[in-house]
Amino acid sequence: MLIKLTGGTVYDPASGVDGKKQDIYIQNGKIINKPSGEFQIDKEYDLKGKVVMSGAIDMHTHIGGGKGNIARTLLPEDHRLDPVAGTHLCRSGCGHVAPSTFITGYRYAEMGYTAGFEPAVLPINARQAHMEMGDIPILDKGGYVMLGSDDYLLRMLTAKKDQKAINDYVAWTMNAAKAIGVKVVNPGGINAFKFNQRKLDLDEQNSHYGVTPRDILQVLATAVKEIGVSHPLHVHGCNLGVPGNIETTLDTIQGIGGLPMHLTHIQFHSYGTEGDFKFSSGAARIAEAVNKHKNITIDVGQILFGQTVTASGDNMRQHANNKFASPAKWVTMDIECDAGCGVVPFKYKDQNFVNALQWAIGLETFLLVDDPWRIFLTTDHPNGAPFTSYPHLIRLLMDRTFRNDVLSTIHPEAQKMTTLASIEREYTLQEIAIMTRAGAAKLIGLENRGGLSAGNWADITVYTDNADRQKMFEKPDYVFKDGELVVVDGNVVHTKWGTTHIVKPHFDAGVEKDLRAYFDKYLTMKLDNFKISDDEFTEDGRGHLTTHPLNNVA
Amino acid sequence: MTEIREVPSPFCGIGTDDLTIDVNGQQVKVLSNGCAVNTLAFEHPITDTKPRIDGKEVSLDEAVARAATLLKHTHFPVIAGCATDVNGMRGLLALADRTGAVVDNANFNNARKNILALQDTGWMNTTLAEVKNRCDVLVIVGTDLEGFAPRFFEKYLWNEAMFLDNTSERDIIYLGTKPSGTASTSPSGKTAQVFECETQNLPDVVAVLRALVKGQQIQATSVAGILVSDLAAIAQKLKDAKYGVITWAAGALNYSHAELTIQTLCEMIKNLNETTRCSGFPLGGKEGDQTANQVCGWTSGYAARVSFAKGYPVYDPFLLDTHTLLENGEADALVWVQAFNASATPPKTNLPTIVVARSGMIFEKEPDVFIPVGTPGIDHAGHAYRLDNVVAIRLKKCRDSNLPSTATVLNAIEKNLREEVVC
Numbered sequence: 017m018l019i020k021l022t023g024g025t026v027y028d029p030a031s032g033v034d035g036k037k038q039d040i041y042i043q044n045g046k047i048i049n050k051p052s053g054e055f056q057i058d059k060e061y062d063l064k065g066k067v068v069m070s071g072a073i074d075m076h077t078h079i080g081g082g083k084g085n086i087a088r089t090l091l092p093e094d095h096r097l098d099p100v101a102g103t104h105l106c107r108s109g110c111g112h113v114a115p116s117t118f119i120t121g122y123r124y125a126e127m128g129y130t131a132g133f134e135p136a137v138l139p140i141n142a143r144q145a146h147m148e149m150g151d152i153p154i155l156d157k158g159g160y161v162m163l164g165s166d167d168y169l170l171r172m173l174t175a176k177k178d179q180k181a182i183n184d185y186v187a188w189t190m191n192a193a194k195a196i197g198v199k200v201v202n203p204g205g206i207n208a209f210k211f212n213q214r215k216l217d218l219d220e221q222n223s224h225y226g227v228t229p230r231d232i233l234q235v236l237a238t239a240v241k242e243i244g245v246s247h248p249l250h251v252h253g254c255n256l257g258v259p260g261n262i263e264t265t266l267d268t269i270q271g272i273g274g275l276p277m278h279l280t281h282i283q284f285h286s287y288g289t290e291g292d293f294k295f296s297s298g299a300a301r302i303a304e305a306v307n308k309h310k311n312i313t314i315d316v317g318q319i320l321f322g323q324t325v326t327a328s329g330d331n332m333r334q335h336a337n338n339k340f341a342s343p344a345k346w347v348t349m350d351i352e353c354d355a356g357c358g359v360v361p362f363k364y365k366d367q368n369f370v371n372a373l374q375w376a377i378g379l380e381t382f383l384l385v386d387d388p389w390r391i392f393l394t395t396d397h398p399n400g401a402p403f404t405s406y407p408h409l410i411r412l413l414m415d416r417t418f419r420n421d422v423l424s425t426i427h428p429e430a431q432k433m434t435t436l437a438s439i440e441r442e443y444t445l446q447e448i449a450i451m452t453r454a455g456a457a458k459l460i461g462l463e464n465r466g467g468l469s470a471g472n473w474a475d476i477t478v479y480t481d482n483a484d485r486q487k488m489f490e491k492p493d494y495v496f497k498d499g500e501l502v503v504v505d506g507n508v509v510h511t512k513w514g515t516t517h518i519v520k521p522h523f524d525a526g527v528e529k530d531l532r533a534y535f536d537k538y539l540t541m542k543l544d545n546f547k548i549s550d551d552e553f554t555e556d557g558r559g560h561l562t563t564h565p566l567n568n569v570a
Numbered sequence: 571m572t573e574i575r576e577v578p579s580p581f582c583g584i585g586t587d588d589l590t591i592d593v594n595g596q597q598v599k600v601l602s603n604g605c606a607v608n609t610l611a612f613e614h615p616i617t618d619t620k621p622r623i624d625g626k627e628v629s630l631d632e633a634v635a636r637a638a639t640l641l642k643h644t645h646f647p648v649i650a651g652c653a654t655d656v657n658g659m660r661g662l663l664a665l666a667d668r669t670g671a672v673v674d675n676a677n678f679n680n681a682r683k684n685i686l687a688l689q690d691t692g693w694m695n696t697t698l699a700e701v702k703n704r705c706d707v708l709v710i711v712g713t714d715l716e717g718f719a720p721r722f723f724e725k726y727l728w729n730e731a732m733f734l735d736n737t738s739e740r741d742i743i744y745l746g747t748k749p750s751g752t753a754s755t756s757p758s759g760k761t762a763q764v765f766e767c768e769t770q771n772l773p774d775v776v777a778v779l780r781a782l783v784k785g786q787q788i789q790a791t792s793v794a795g796i797l798v799s800d801l802a803a804i805a806q807k808l809k810d811a812k813y814g815v816i817t818w819a820a821g822a823l824n825y826s827h828a829e830l831t832i833q834t835l836c837e838m839i840k841n842l843n844e845t846t847r848c849s850g851f852p853l854g855g856k857e858g859d860q861t862a863n864q865v866c867g868w869t870s871g872y873a874a875r876v877s878f879a880k881g882y883p884v885y886d887p888f889l890l891d892t893h894t895l896l897e898n899g900e901a902d903a904l905v906w907v908q909a910f911n912a913s914a915t916p917p918k919t920n921l922p923t924i925v926v927a928r929s930g931m932i933f934e935k936e937p938d939v940f941i942p943v944g945t946p947g948i949d950h951a952g953h954a955y956r957l958d959n960v961v962a963i964r965l966k967k968c969r970d971s972n973l974p975s976t977a978t979v980l981n982a983i984e985k986n987l988r989e990e991v992v993c
Contacts, residue, residue, distance in 0.1 A: 082960050085867045090689060092885050095871040101881035102667050104988075108882045110871035116883075117868045140699075143962040147656055147953065148868045167703075167732060210704065212812070212847045224733070335694075335843070345692040350849060351960050352699040353732065359692075538732050540698040540725075542576045545587045545964055552964065555951065556657055556977070 017058045018043050018051070019499065024063030024478060027445050028070065029454035030467030034446045040068070042474040045499035049470040063478055066493060069449045070468050071130025071475030073456040076250075076280055076315050077397040079120050079152060080134040080159065081145035083327040083357035086347050087114040087398070090359060091325060093343070106508055107153075113324045113361075113398045121153035122508045123404055128477030128492040131156040131514070132403075133460060135199050135250060135280065136329045138162050140352040140541075142193035143548055146516065150559050154502050156475075158460070158517035160197035160250045161189055162329055164232045165206035167353040168534060170225040179238055186239040187523035188531070192547040196460060196517050196564065197247035198240050199280075201329040202254060203229035206356045209332035216332070218254050218264050218271070229254050230271055237275040243521040244566030246461020248276030248313065253285050256333045260289040262298030269305050269312055278459070281317020281396040283378040291433055293369055297377045300435065303384030306391070313459055314385070315392035318378035318409055320401035321366045327359045328399065334358020353538065364401070372430035376423070380434060382413055383441045388450040392459070407489035413443040414485045462517060463564050474499035515562040516553060522566075573601065578954075578963040580655070580947045581611040581910060583855035584698065584719045584726075585956035585963045593969045598948065605720040607856075614912060616971055617930040618942040625936040630974060630982075637924045637939045638986035640903060644922070645879075647671040647903035650892040651916070651927075652862040652874055654909040655952030655965060658976030659858075659865035662907055665984040666878045672901070673866060674892045675874035676914065677859040680821040682887045684852050685863075685873050686829040693836035696815060696849035697958035703732040704813035705740060709804065711818040711835065712746035712772050716753035718819050718853050723753040733813075741811075743804055745779075745796075746772050747822065765804075767794040770825040773834070779805060780838035814848035821854070855957030857910040864955050864962075893917060909943050909976045926979050929971075944973035 019042040026038040041048045078084055088095070095110035100119050102108035109116030111123065124132060132152070137145045137159035149157040163169055163186065172182060186198060204227055205216040211223050218229050237249040253268050255261040265285040269277075279285065288296035306312050323342075328334055331348040334357075338346045341360045348358040364371040378400070385391045393410070397403040412419045416439075423436055431437075443451075457466020464472045476496040482488035491506030502510050528543065535543040553559035571594045578587035582605065589612070590602040596616050600609040621633035628636075641647055649666050652659065652675040666673045675681065687693065701708075708727070715722055731737050738758035745765050754762040767775055771794030778793045782805040788798050808814045816835055823831060835850065842848035854860060859874075866874040872885035888894075895901040896919050905924045906916035912930040916923060916937070923937040928945055946952035947965035952975070955962050 085864060088867050088871050089685065089863070089873055090692065092689060092872055095883075095885075099880075099882035099884070102878075107664070107869075108667050108878060109869065110883060114871065116871045138960075141960050141962075143953065143964065144864070144960070147962065151660065151868060210700070210813070210847065341692075345688075345690060347688065347692045348694045349960065350696045350700045352697045353703055354699075537730055538699070538703055540585065540702060541961065541963070542587050545576060545578055549964075551951070552953075556660070 018055065020057045020060045021063050021068065021476070021478070022060055024066045024068035026068045026468060027449040028468040029446055029450045030457070031469045033468070040468060040476065042496070042499045045474055047468060047470055047472045047474050061494065065481065067445065067479040067481050068468070069477050070453045070466055070472070071477050071495065071497065072128050072452040073466060074124070074129055074132040074394065074397070074403065075392050075456040075460055076135045076394045077132045077403055078134060078136065078327050078399070079132050080149035080157065081137060082141045083136070083329070083359055084114065084148065086357070087325045087327045087359045088116070090345065090347060091361060094323065105511060111404070113402050117148055117151040118153060121155050125154040125495055125497070125503050125508060126506050127404070127406060127490065128479070128495050129155065130475035130495070130497050131465065133157065133196070134159040136160070136162055136201060137193060137195060138329065138351060138355045139166070139189055139193045140354045143552070146194060146548065146553065149516065150553070153511045154497055154514060156514035156517060158196040160199040160247070161193040161195035162199050162201055162355050163189060164200035164203045164236060165355050167207065170204065170207060170222065170227055173227045173231060173235065174225045179235065179242070182235050183239045183243050184523040184527040186236065187243045187521035188527045190245070191520055191523070194516065194518050194548050194561070196519050197245065197250050198236060199250040199252065200232060200236055201252040201355070202256065202332055203232040205229065205254060205332045206329060209335065209356065210350050214332065214336065216254060218267055233268065233272060237272055237277050241275055244568055245519055245521055246564070246567055247459060248278045250278045250280055252280050252330060256284050256330055257337060259287045259295045261285050261287050262301060265302060266305055269309055272311070274311050276311050278313045280315050281394065281399065282314045283317045283319065283374065283381060283400070286377055286381065293429065295370055295373060296433055297373060297380060299377045299380035300384055303381055307386050313390045313392070315394040316378050316381050317394055317396035317400045319364050319371065319374045320395060320405045320408065321364050321371070321375065322401065323363045324398045324401055325359065325361045326399045327357070329355050329357055331356035331358040334360050352540070366426045369427045369429050372427035373433055375426065376430060376434035376436045379412060379419065379436055380439065383439045388447040389455045389458070391451060392456055393451045407486045410448060410489045411484070411486035414448065416440060416442050460517070461519065461564050513558045515560050517562050517564060519564050519566060574966065574968055577968065578947060578965055579608045579612070580858065580954035580963070580965055581856065582607045582719055583853065583957040584722060585961060586721065586725070587963060591968060596969060596971060598968065607720065611910065612948065614930060616973070619929065619973065621939070621941040623939055630941070633939050633941050634979065634982045634986060637983045640922045640924060640938060641669050641983065642987060644669065644903040646901050647905060648674060648892050648895050648901040649905040649907060650674045651676045651906045651908040651914070653858040653911065653914065654861070654907055654976040655858065655946035655954055656861055656865055656962070657952055658907070658909060658946065658980065659862055661977040661980030661984065663866060663869045665980050668984050668987050670879045670881065671905070672877045672879070672890050672895060673874055674890055675859055675862040677821070677857070678875045679891065681854060681859055681863060681873065683820040683823060683829040683832055684854070686887065687833040687836055691833060691837060693850050694839050694843055696851055697960050698726060698956070700849070701815050701851060702726040705815040706734060707741040707743070707807050707811035707814040709743045709745060709808065709814065709816045711776065711816060712769050713817065713819040713822040713853065714747055714750045715817065717750045728757050741807055743807070745775065745804070765796045765800055767796055769823065772823065773831045775801070776831050776834045780834050780841065783808065783838050783841050808842055808848055809846060811846060811848065814842065815851050816848065817851040817853055819853040851958070853957055855955060857914070858954060860955035860957065860959050864959065896921070907976060909945055926976060929973060941979050942973060943976050943979055944971055946975070949973050950975045
């Protein structure tokens, strides 16, 4: 079947195409060059006047894994406000802050997204993360495996194991957990909480191991680079949400010494202590540091006002914030000498000074970082806001008048503490396409995704240009997934199953000797039962794996 | 004869995966690391291999077609039991969505006691490996732990731990129920402290314990036969512990509104965490109950007592109880899914009944359709959740029985009821 998309205005930053009229040909799920000689078009879509981008990629969204399911079970009252009936095409479920898996897939697709990546896959919970994502239709998915508070790594650091041994362990874990990246959450802090430490600064020692967050960041960032994983170490830093944490964040950037590093939901790590309320925006200093350090990428973790639920691996910080739970119930867990999690429902209020300033800090960050290839559009779903608020966020970025209108309604003291009103920048369509497509695919290391040139998989979103960017991005005209038309006018018309993106970095098989002894002695599962096999993805006939290339590895 | 090592068990809830079994044709024998729960469950023989309609053997296709026909003409079917693996639950939920059925896990009235506490105020919980490596004080409330999981002490407490110099010195404290054996006596001979009371008096005992943890003055000198000074000593031990753990089996707290006792325990744990570390550790996870709640959770948003009758999931932890729906005459058909335990027969009813269950189930009243299925972890590969709700174990296929999986059967019934592929 040969499909032609005719005459659309194409934004394809991966090929340097910025708003140019172009035809696109699709065959066997992929984009091809215009066939030579005589050819028969089986299906043509007239896209004159339409905006064409590749399918959007959410590079940090909590869509799979135990803490998400705890959040679901915790909040029946939220689901009741957004029941979703099944149709002849679609399964039923629930939406809003902790949507069911099927509704997650449909709603992402209906906004033009074709892939989402779960950033906090605990190795011991990876099976669950993949099983949940296995029930998310249409989207491609993948996960970043969490290390840094696992006792095995901390024991290695205490025992002064060399970098090569750590590389082997990291690579082995990525293979066992079927990951495409590595994340560290409050480096060592989740572990320190189990020893009753309540905070852990960058240079503060774990009371049992004597290891600092800085040590952990250094060895993990090095490992990720040396084993050839494209996605830089994905870092949820120390002191999330603590006023004054900007100093830690700047120190983290400076301290990594040029190694590739991605700082996630940086909004939550950009707080100063100025002003009457001892809470101020550090966005300008963070943006300056990011602009200067080309090894650093960030996503924002924008907050938007309303009810949500925060679900994080960072049980140390989640526990510290439990008094803000709204409604007043919350969960933390210590997990398997591996990590932990914390789930705290939260309501961001525009008339609350802190929340209002958090909102402004996120937007300042977006607008003050120069290079859209190194900043990514996230709300840290659902922690800052549910992913369904992305079109609203895009409008805030692209429409200064709208932004300033909203700004004028938030807590007056917060208005005084932000420079937002004076920032003139409006994101362009091409910059949105970079942040949500080409840049994300490049950052994660996805081959043949995130672009519209020949050879790419045909994940394509078509919008009607509209000055109201929220309306435009809420309801694409068409969404194609692997060349199949899945959404028309913002509604799912066809469903399919996406792939799971992984990498398989090499490791010395000898790494299993010590690991096996450790598993037998201290853990509650046998090593061979821990490793996730390929058939766990494929045996029900729906899932499959796509392995992406490594950097500088023969 | 084939020997298979490191076999994970879906039966005991603690996800034991060190069993060695011997497979000889259809016969399974547990060679090592068995227990009263697992050995029996693994060695249960296959007797039925053919589906039946009205007691007569038929092909699988015929049985599936009859089940679909029965369900086509119902308005409020109940799919109960829900004891199967992850793929089985996926198929079950797809069928429920298609038929507008109620999904109700057989153990939900017990699980509900925990879930209600979770949904009202939340908790701070832990998992098995943390218990094994950190727990220095274990308080067991209203539960005979070794009766629940015979190898719990041997496997997780009386061996080496990362953060305890001498695991034999762990404090084990029973509150309410006394242990049925001596598994809780440590290898060095340290015995558990036991403070017995009637199970239904635990709300009072636990309330006083929490009050003592919070530093409140108690006028009474004893509660339900337990000295307040003994409870004060337990409170002090928990405060002095580096990593206390409080465990209970919701099923053992068999009195009305036991969720309030569990909530008091969970809130007490939060109080203790103001100064030290302490975690809850609910016991459960047998016969797929955590699996049912997990898969139903991500598919519908709710734990496994959900109605799809309105076209979207509706959760009601009380009104959607299978027994209530059957007794009130609200349901008009019953589908009983039980892939683990042939003795767990469906509730009595005169409604059209479809049973998808482990081979060897003996019925008082023959169901309209009976389809024997393979057992996850013996006859086919699969996934099951352990009691701590975080760890999904990978179940192995150990023999070729040719019995279909729950998923195969339920997906086939669902497919029979529709034309288009839904995902």
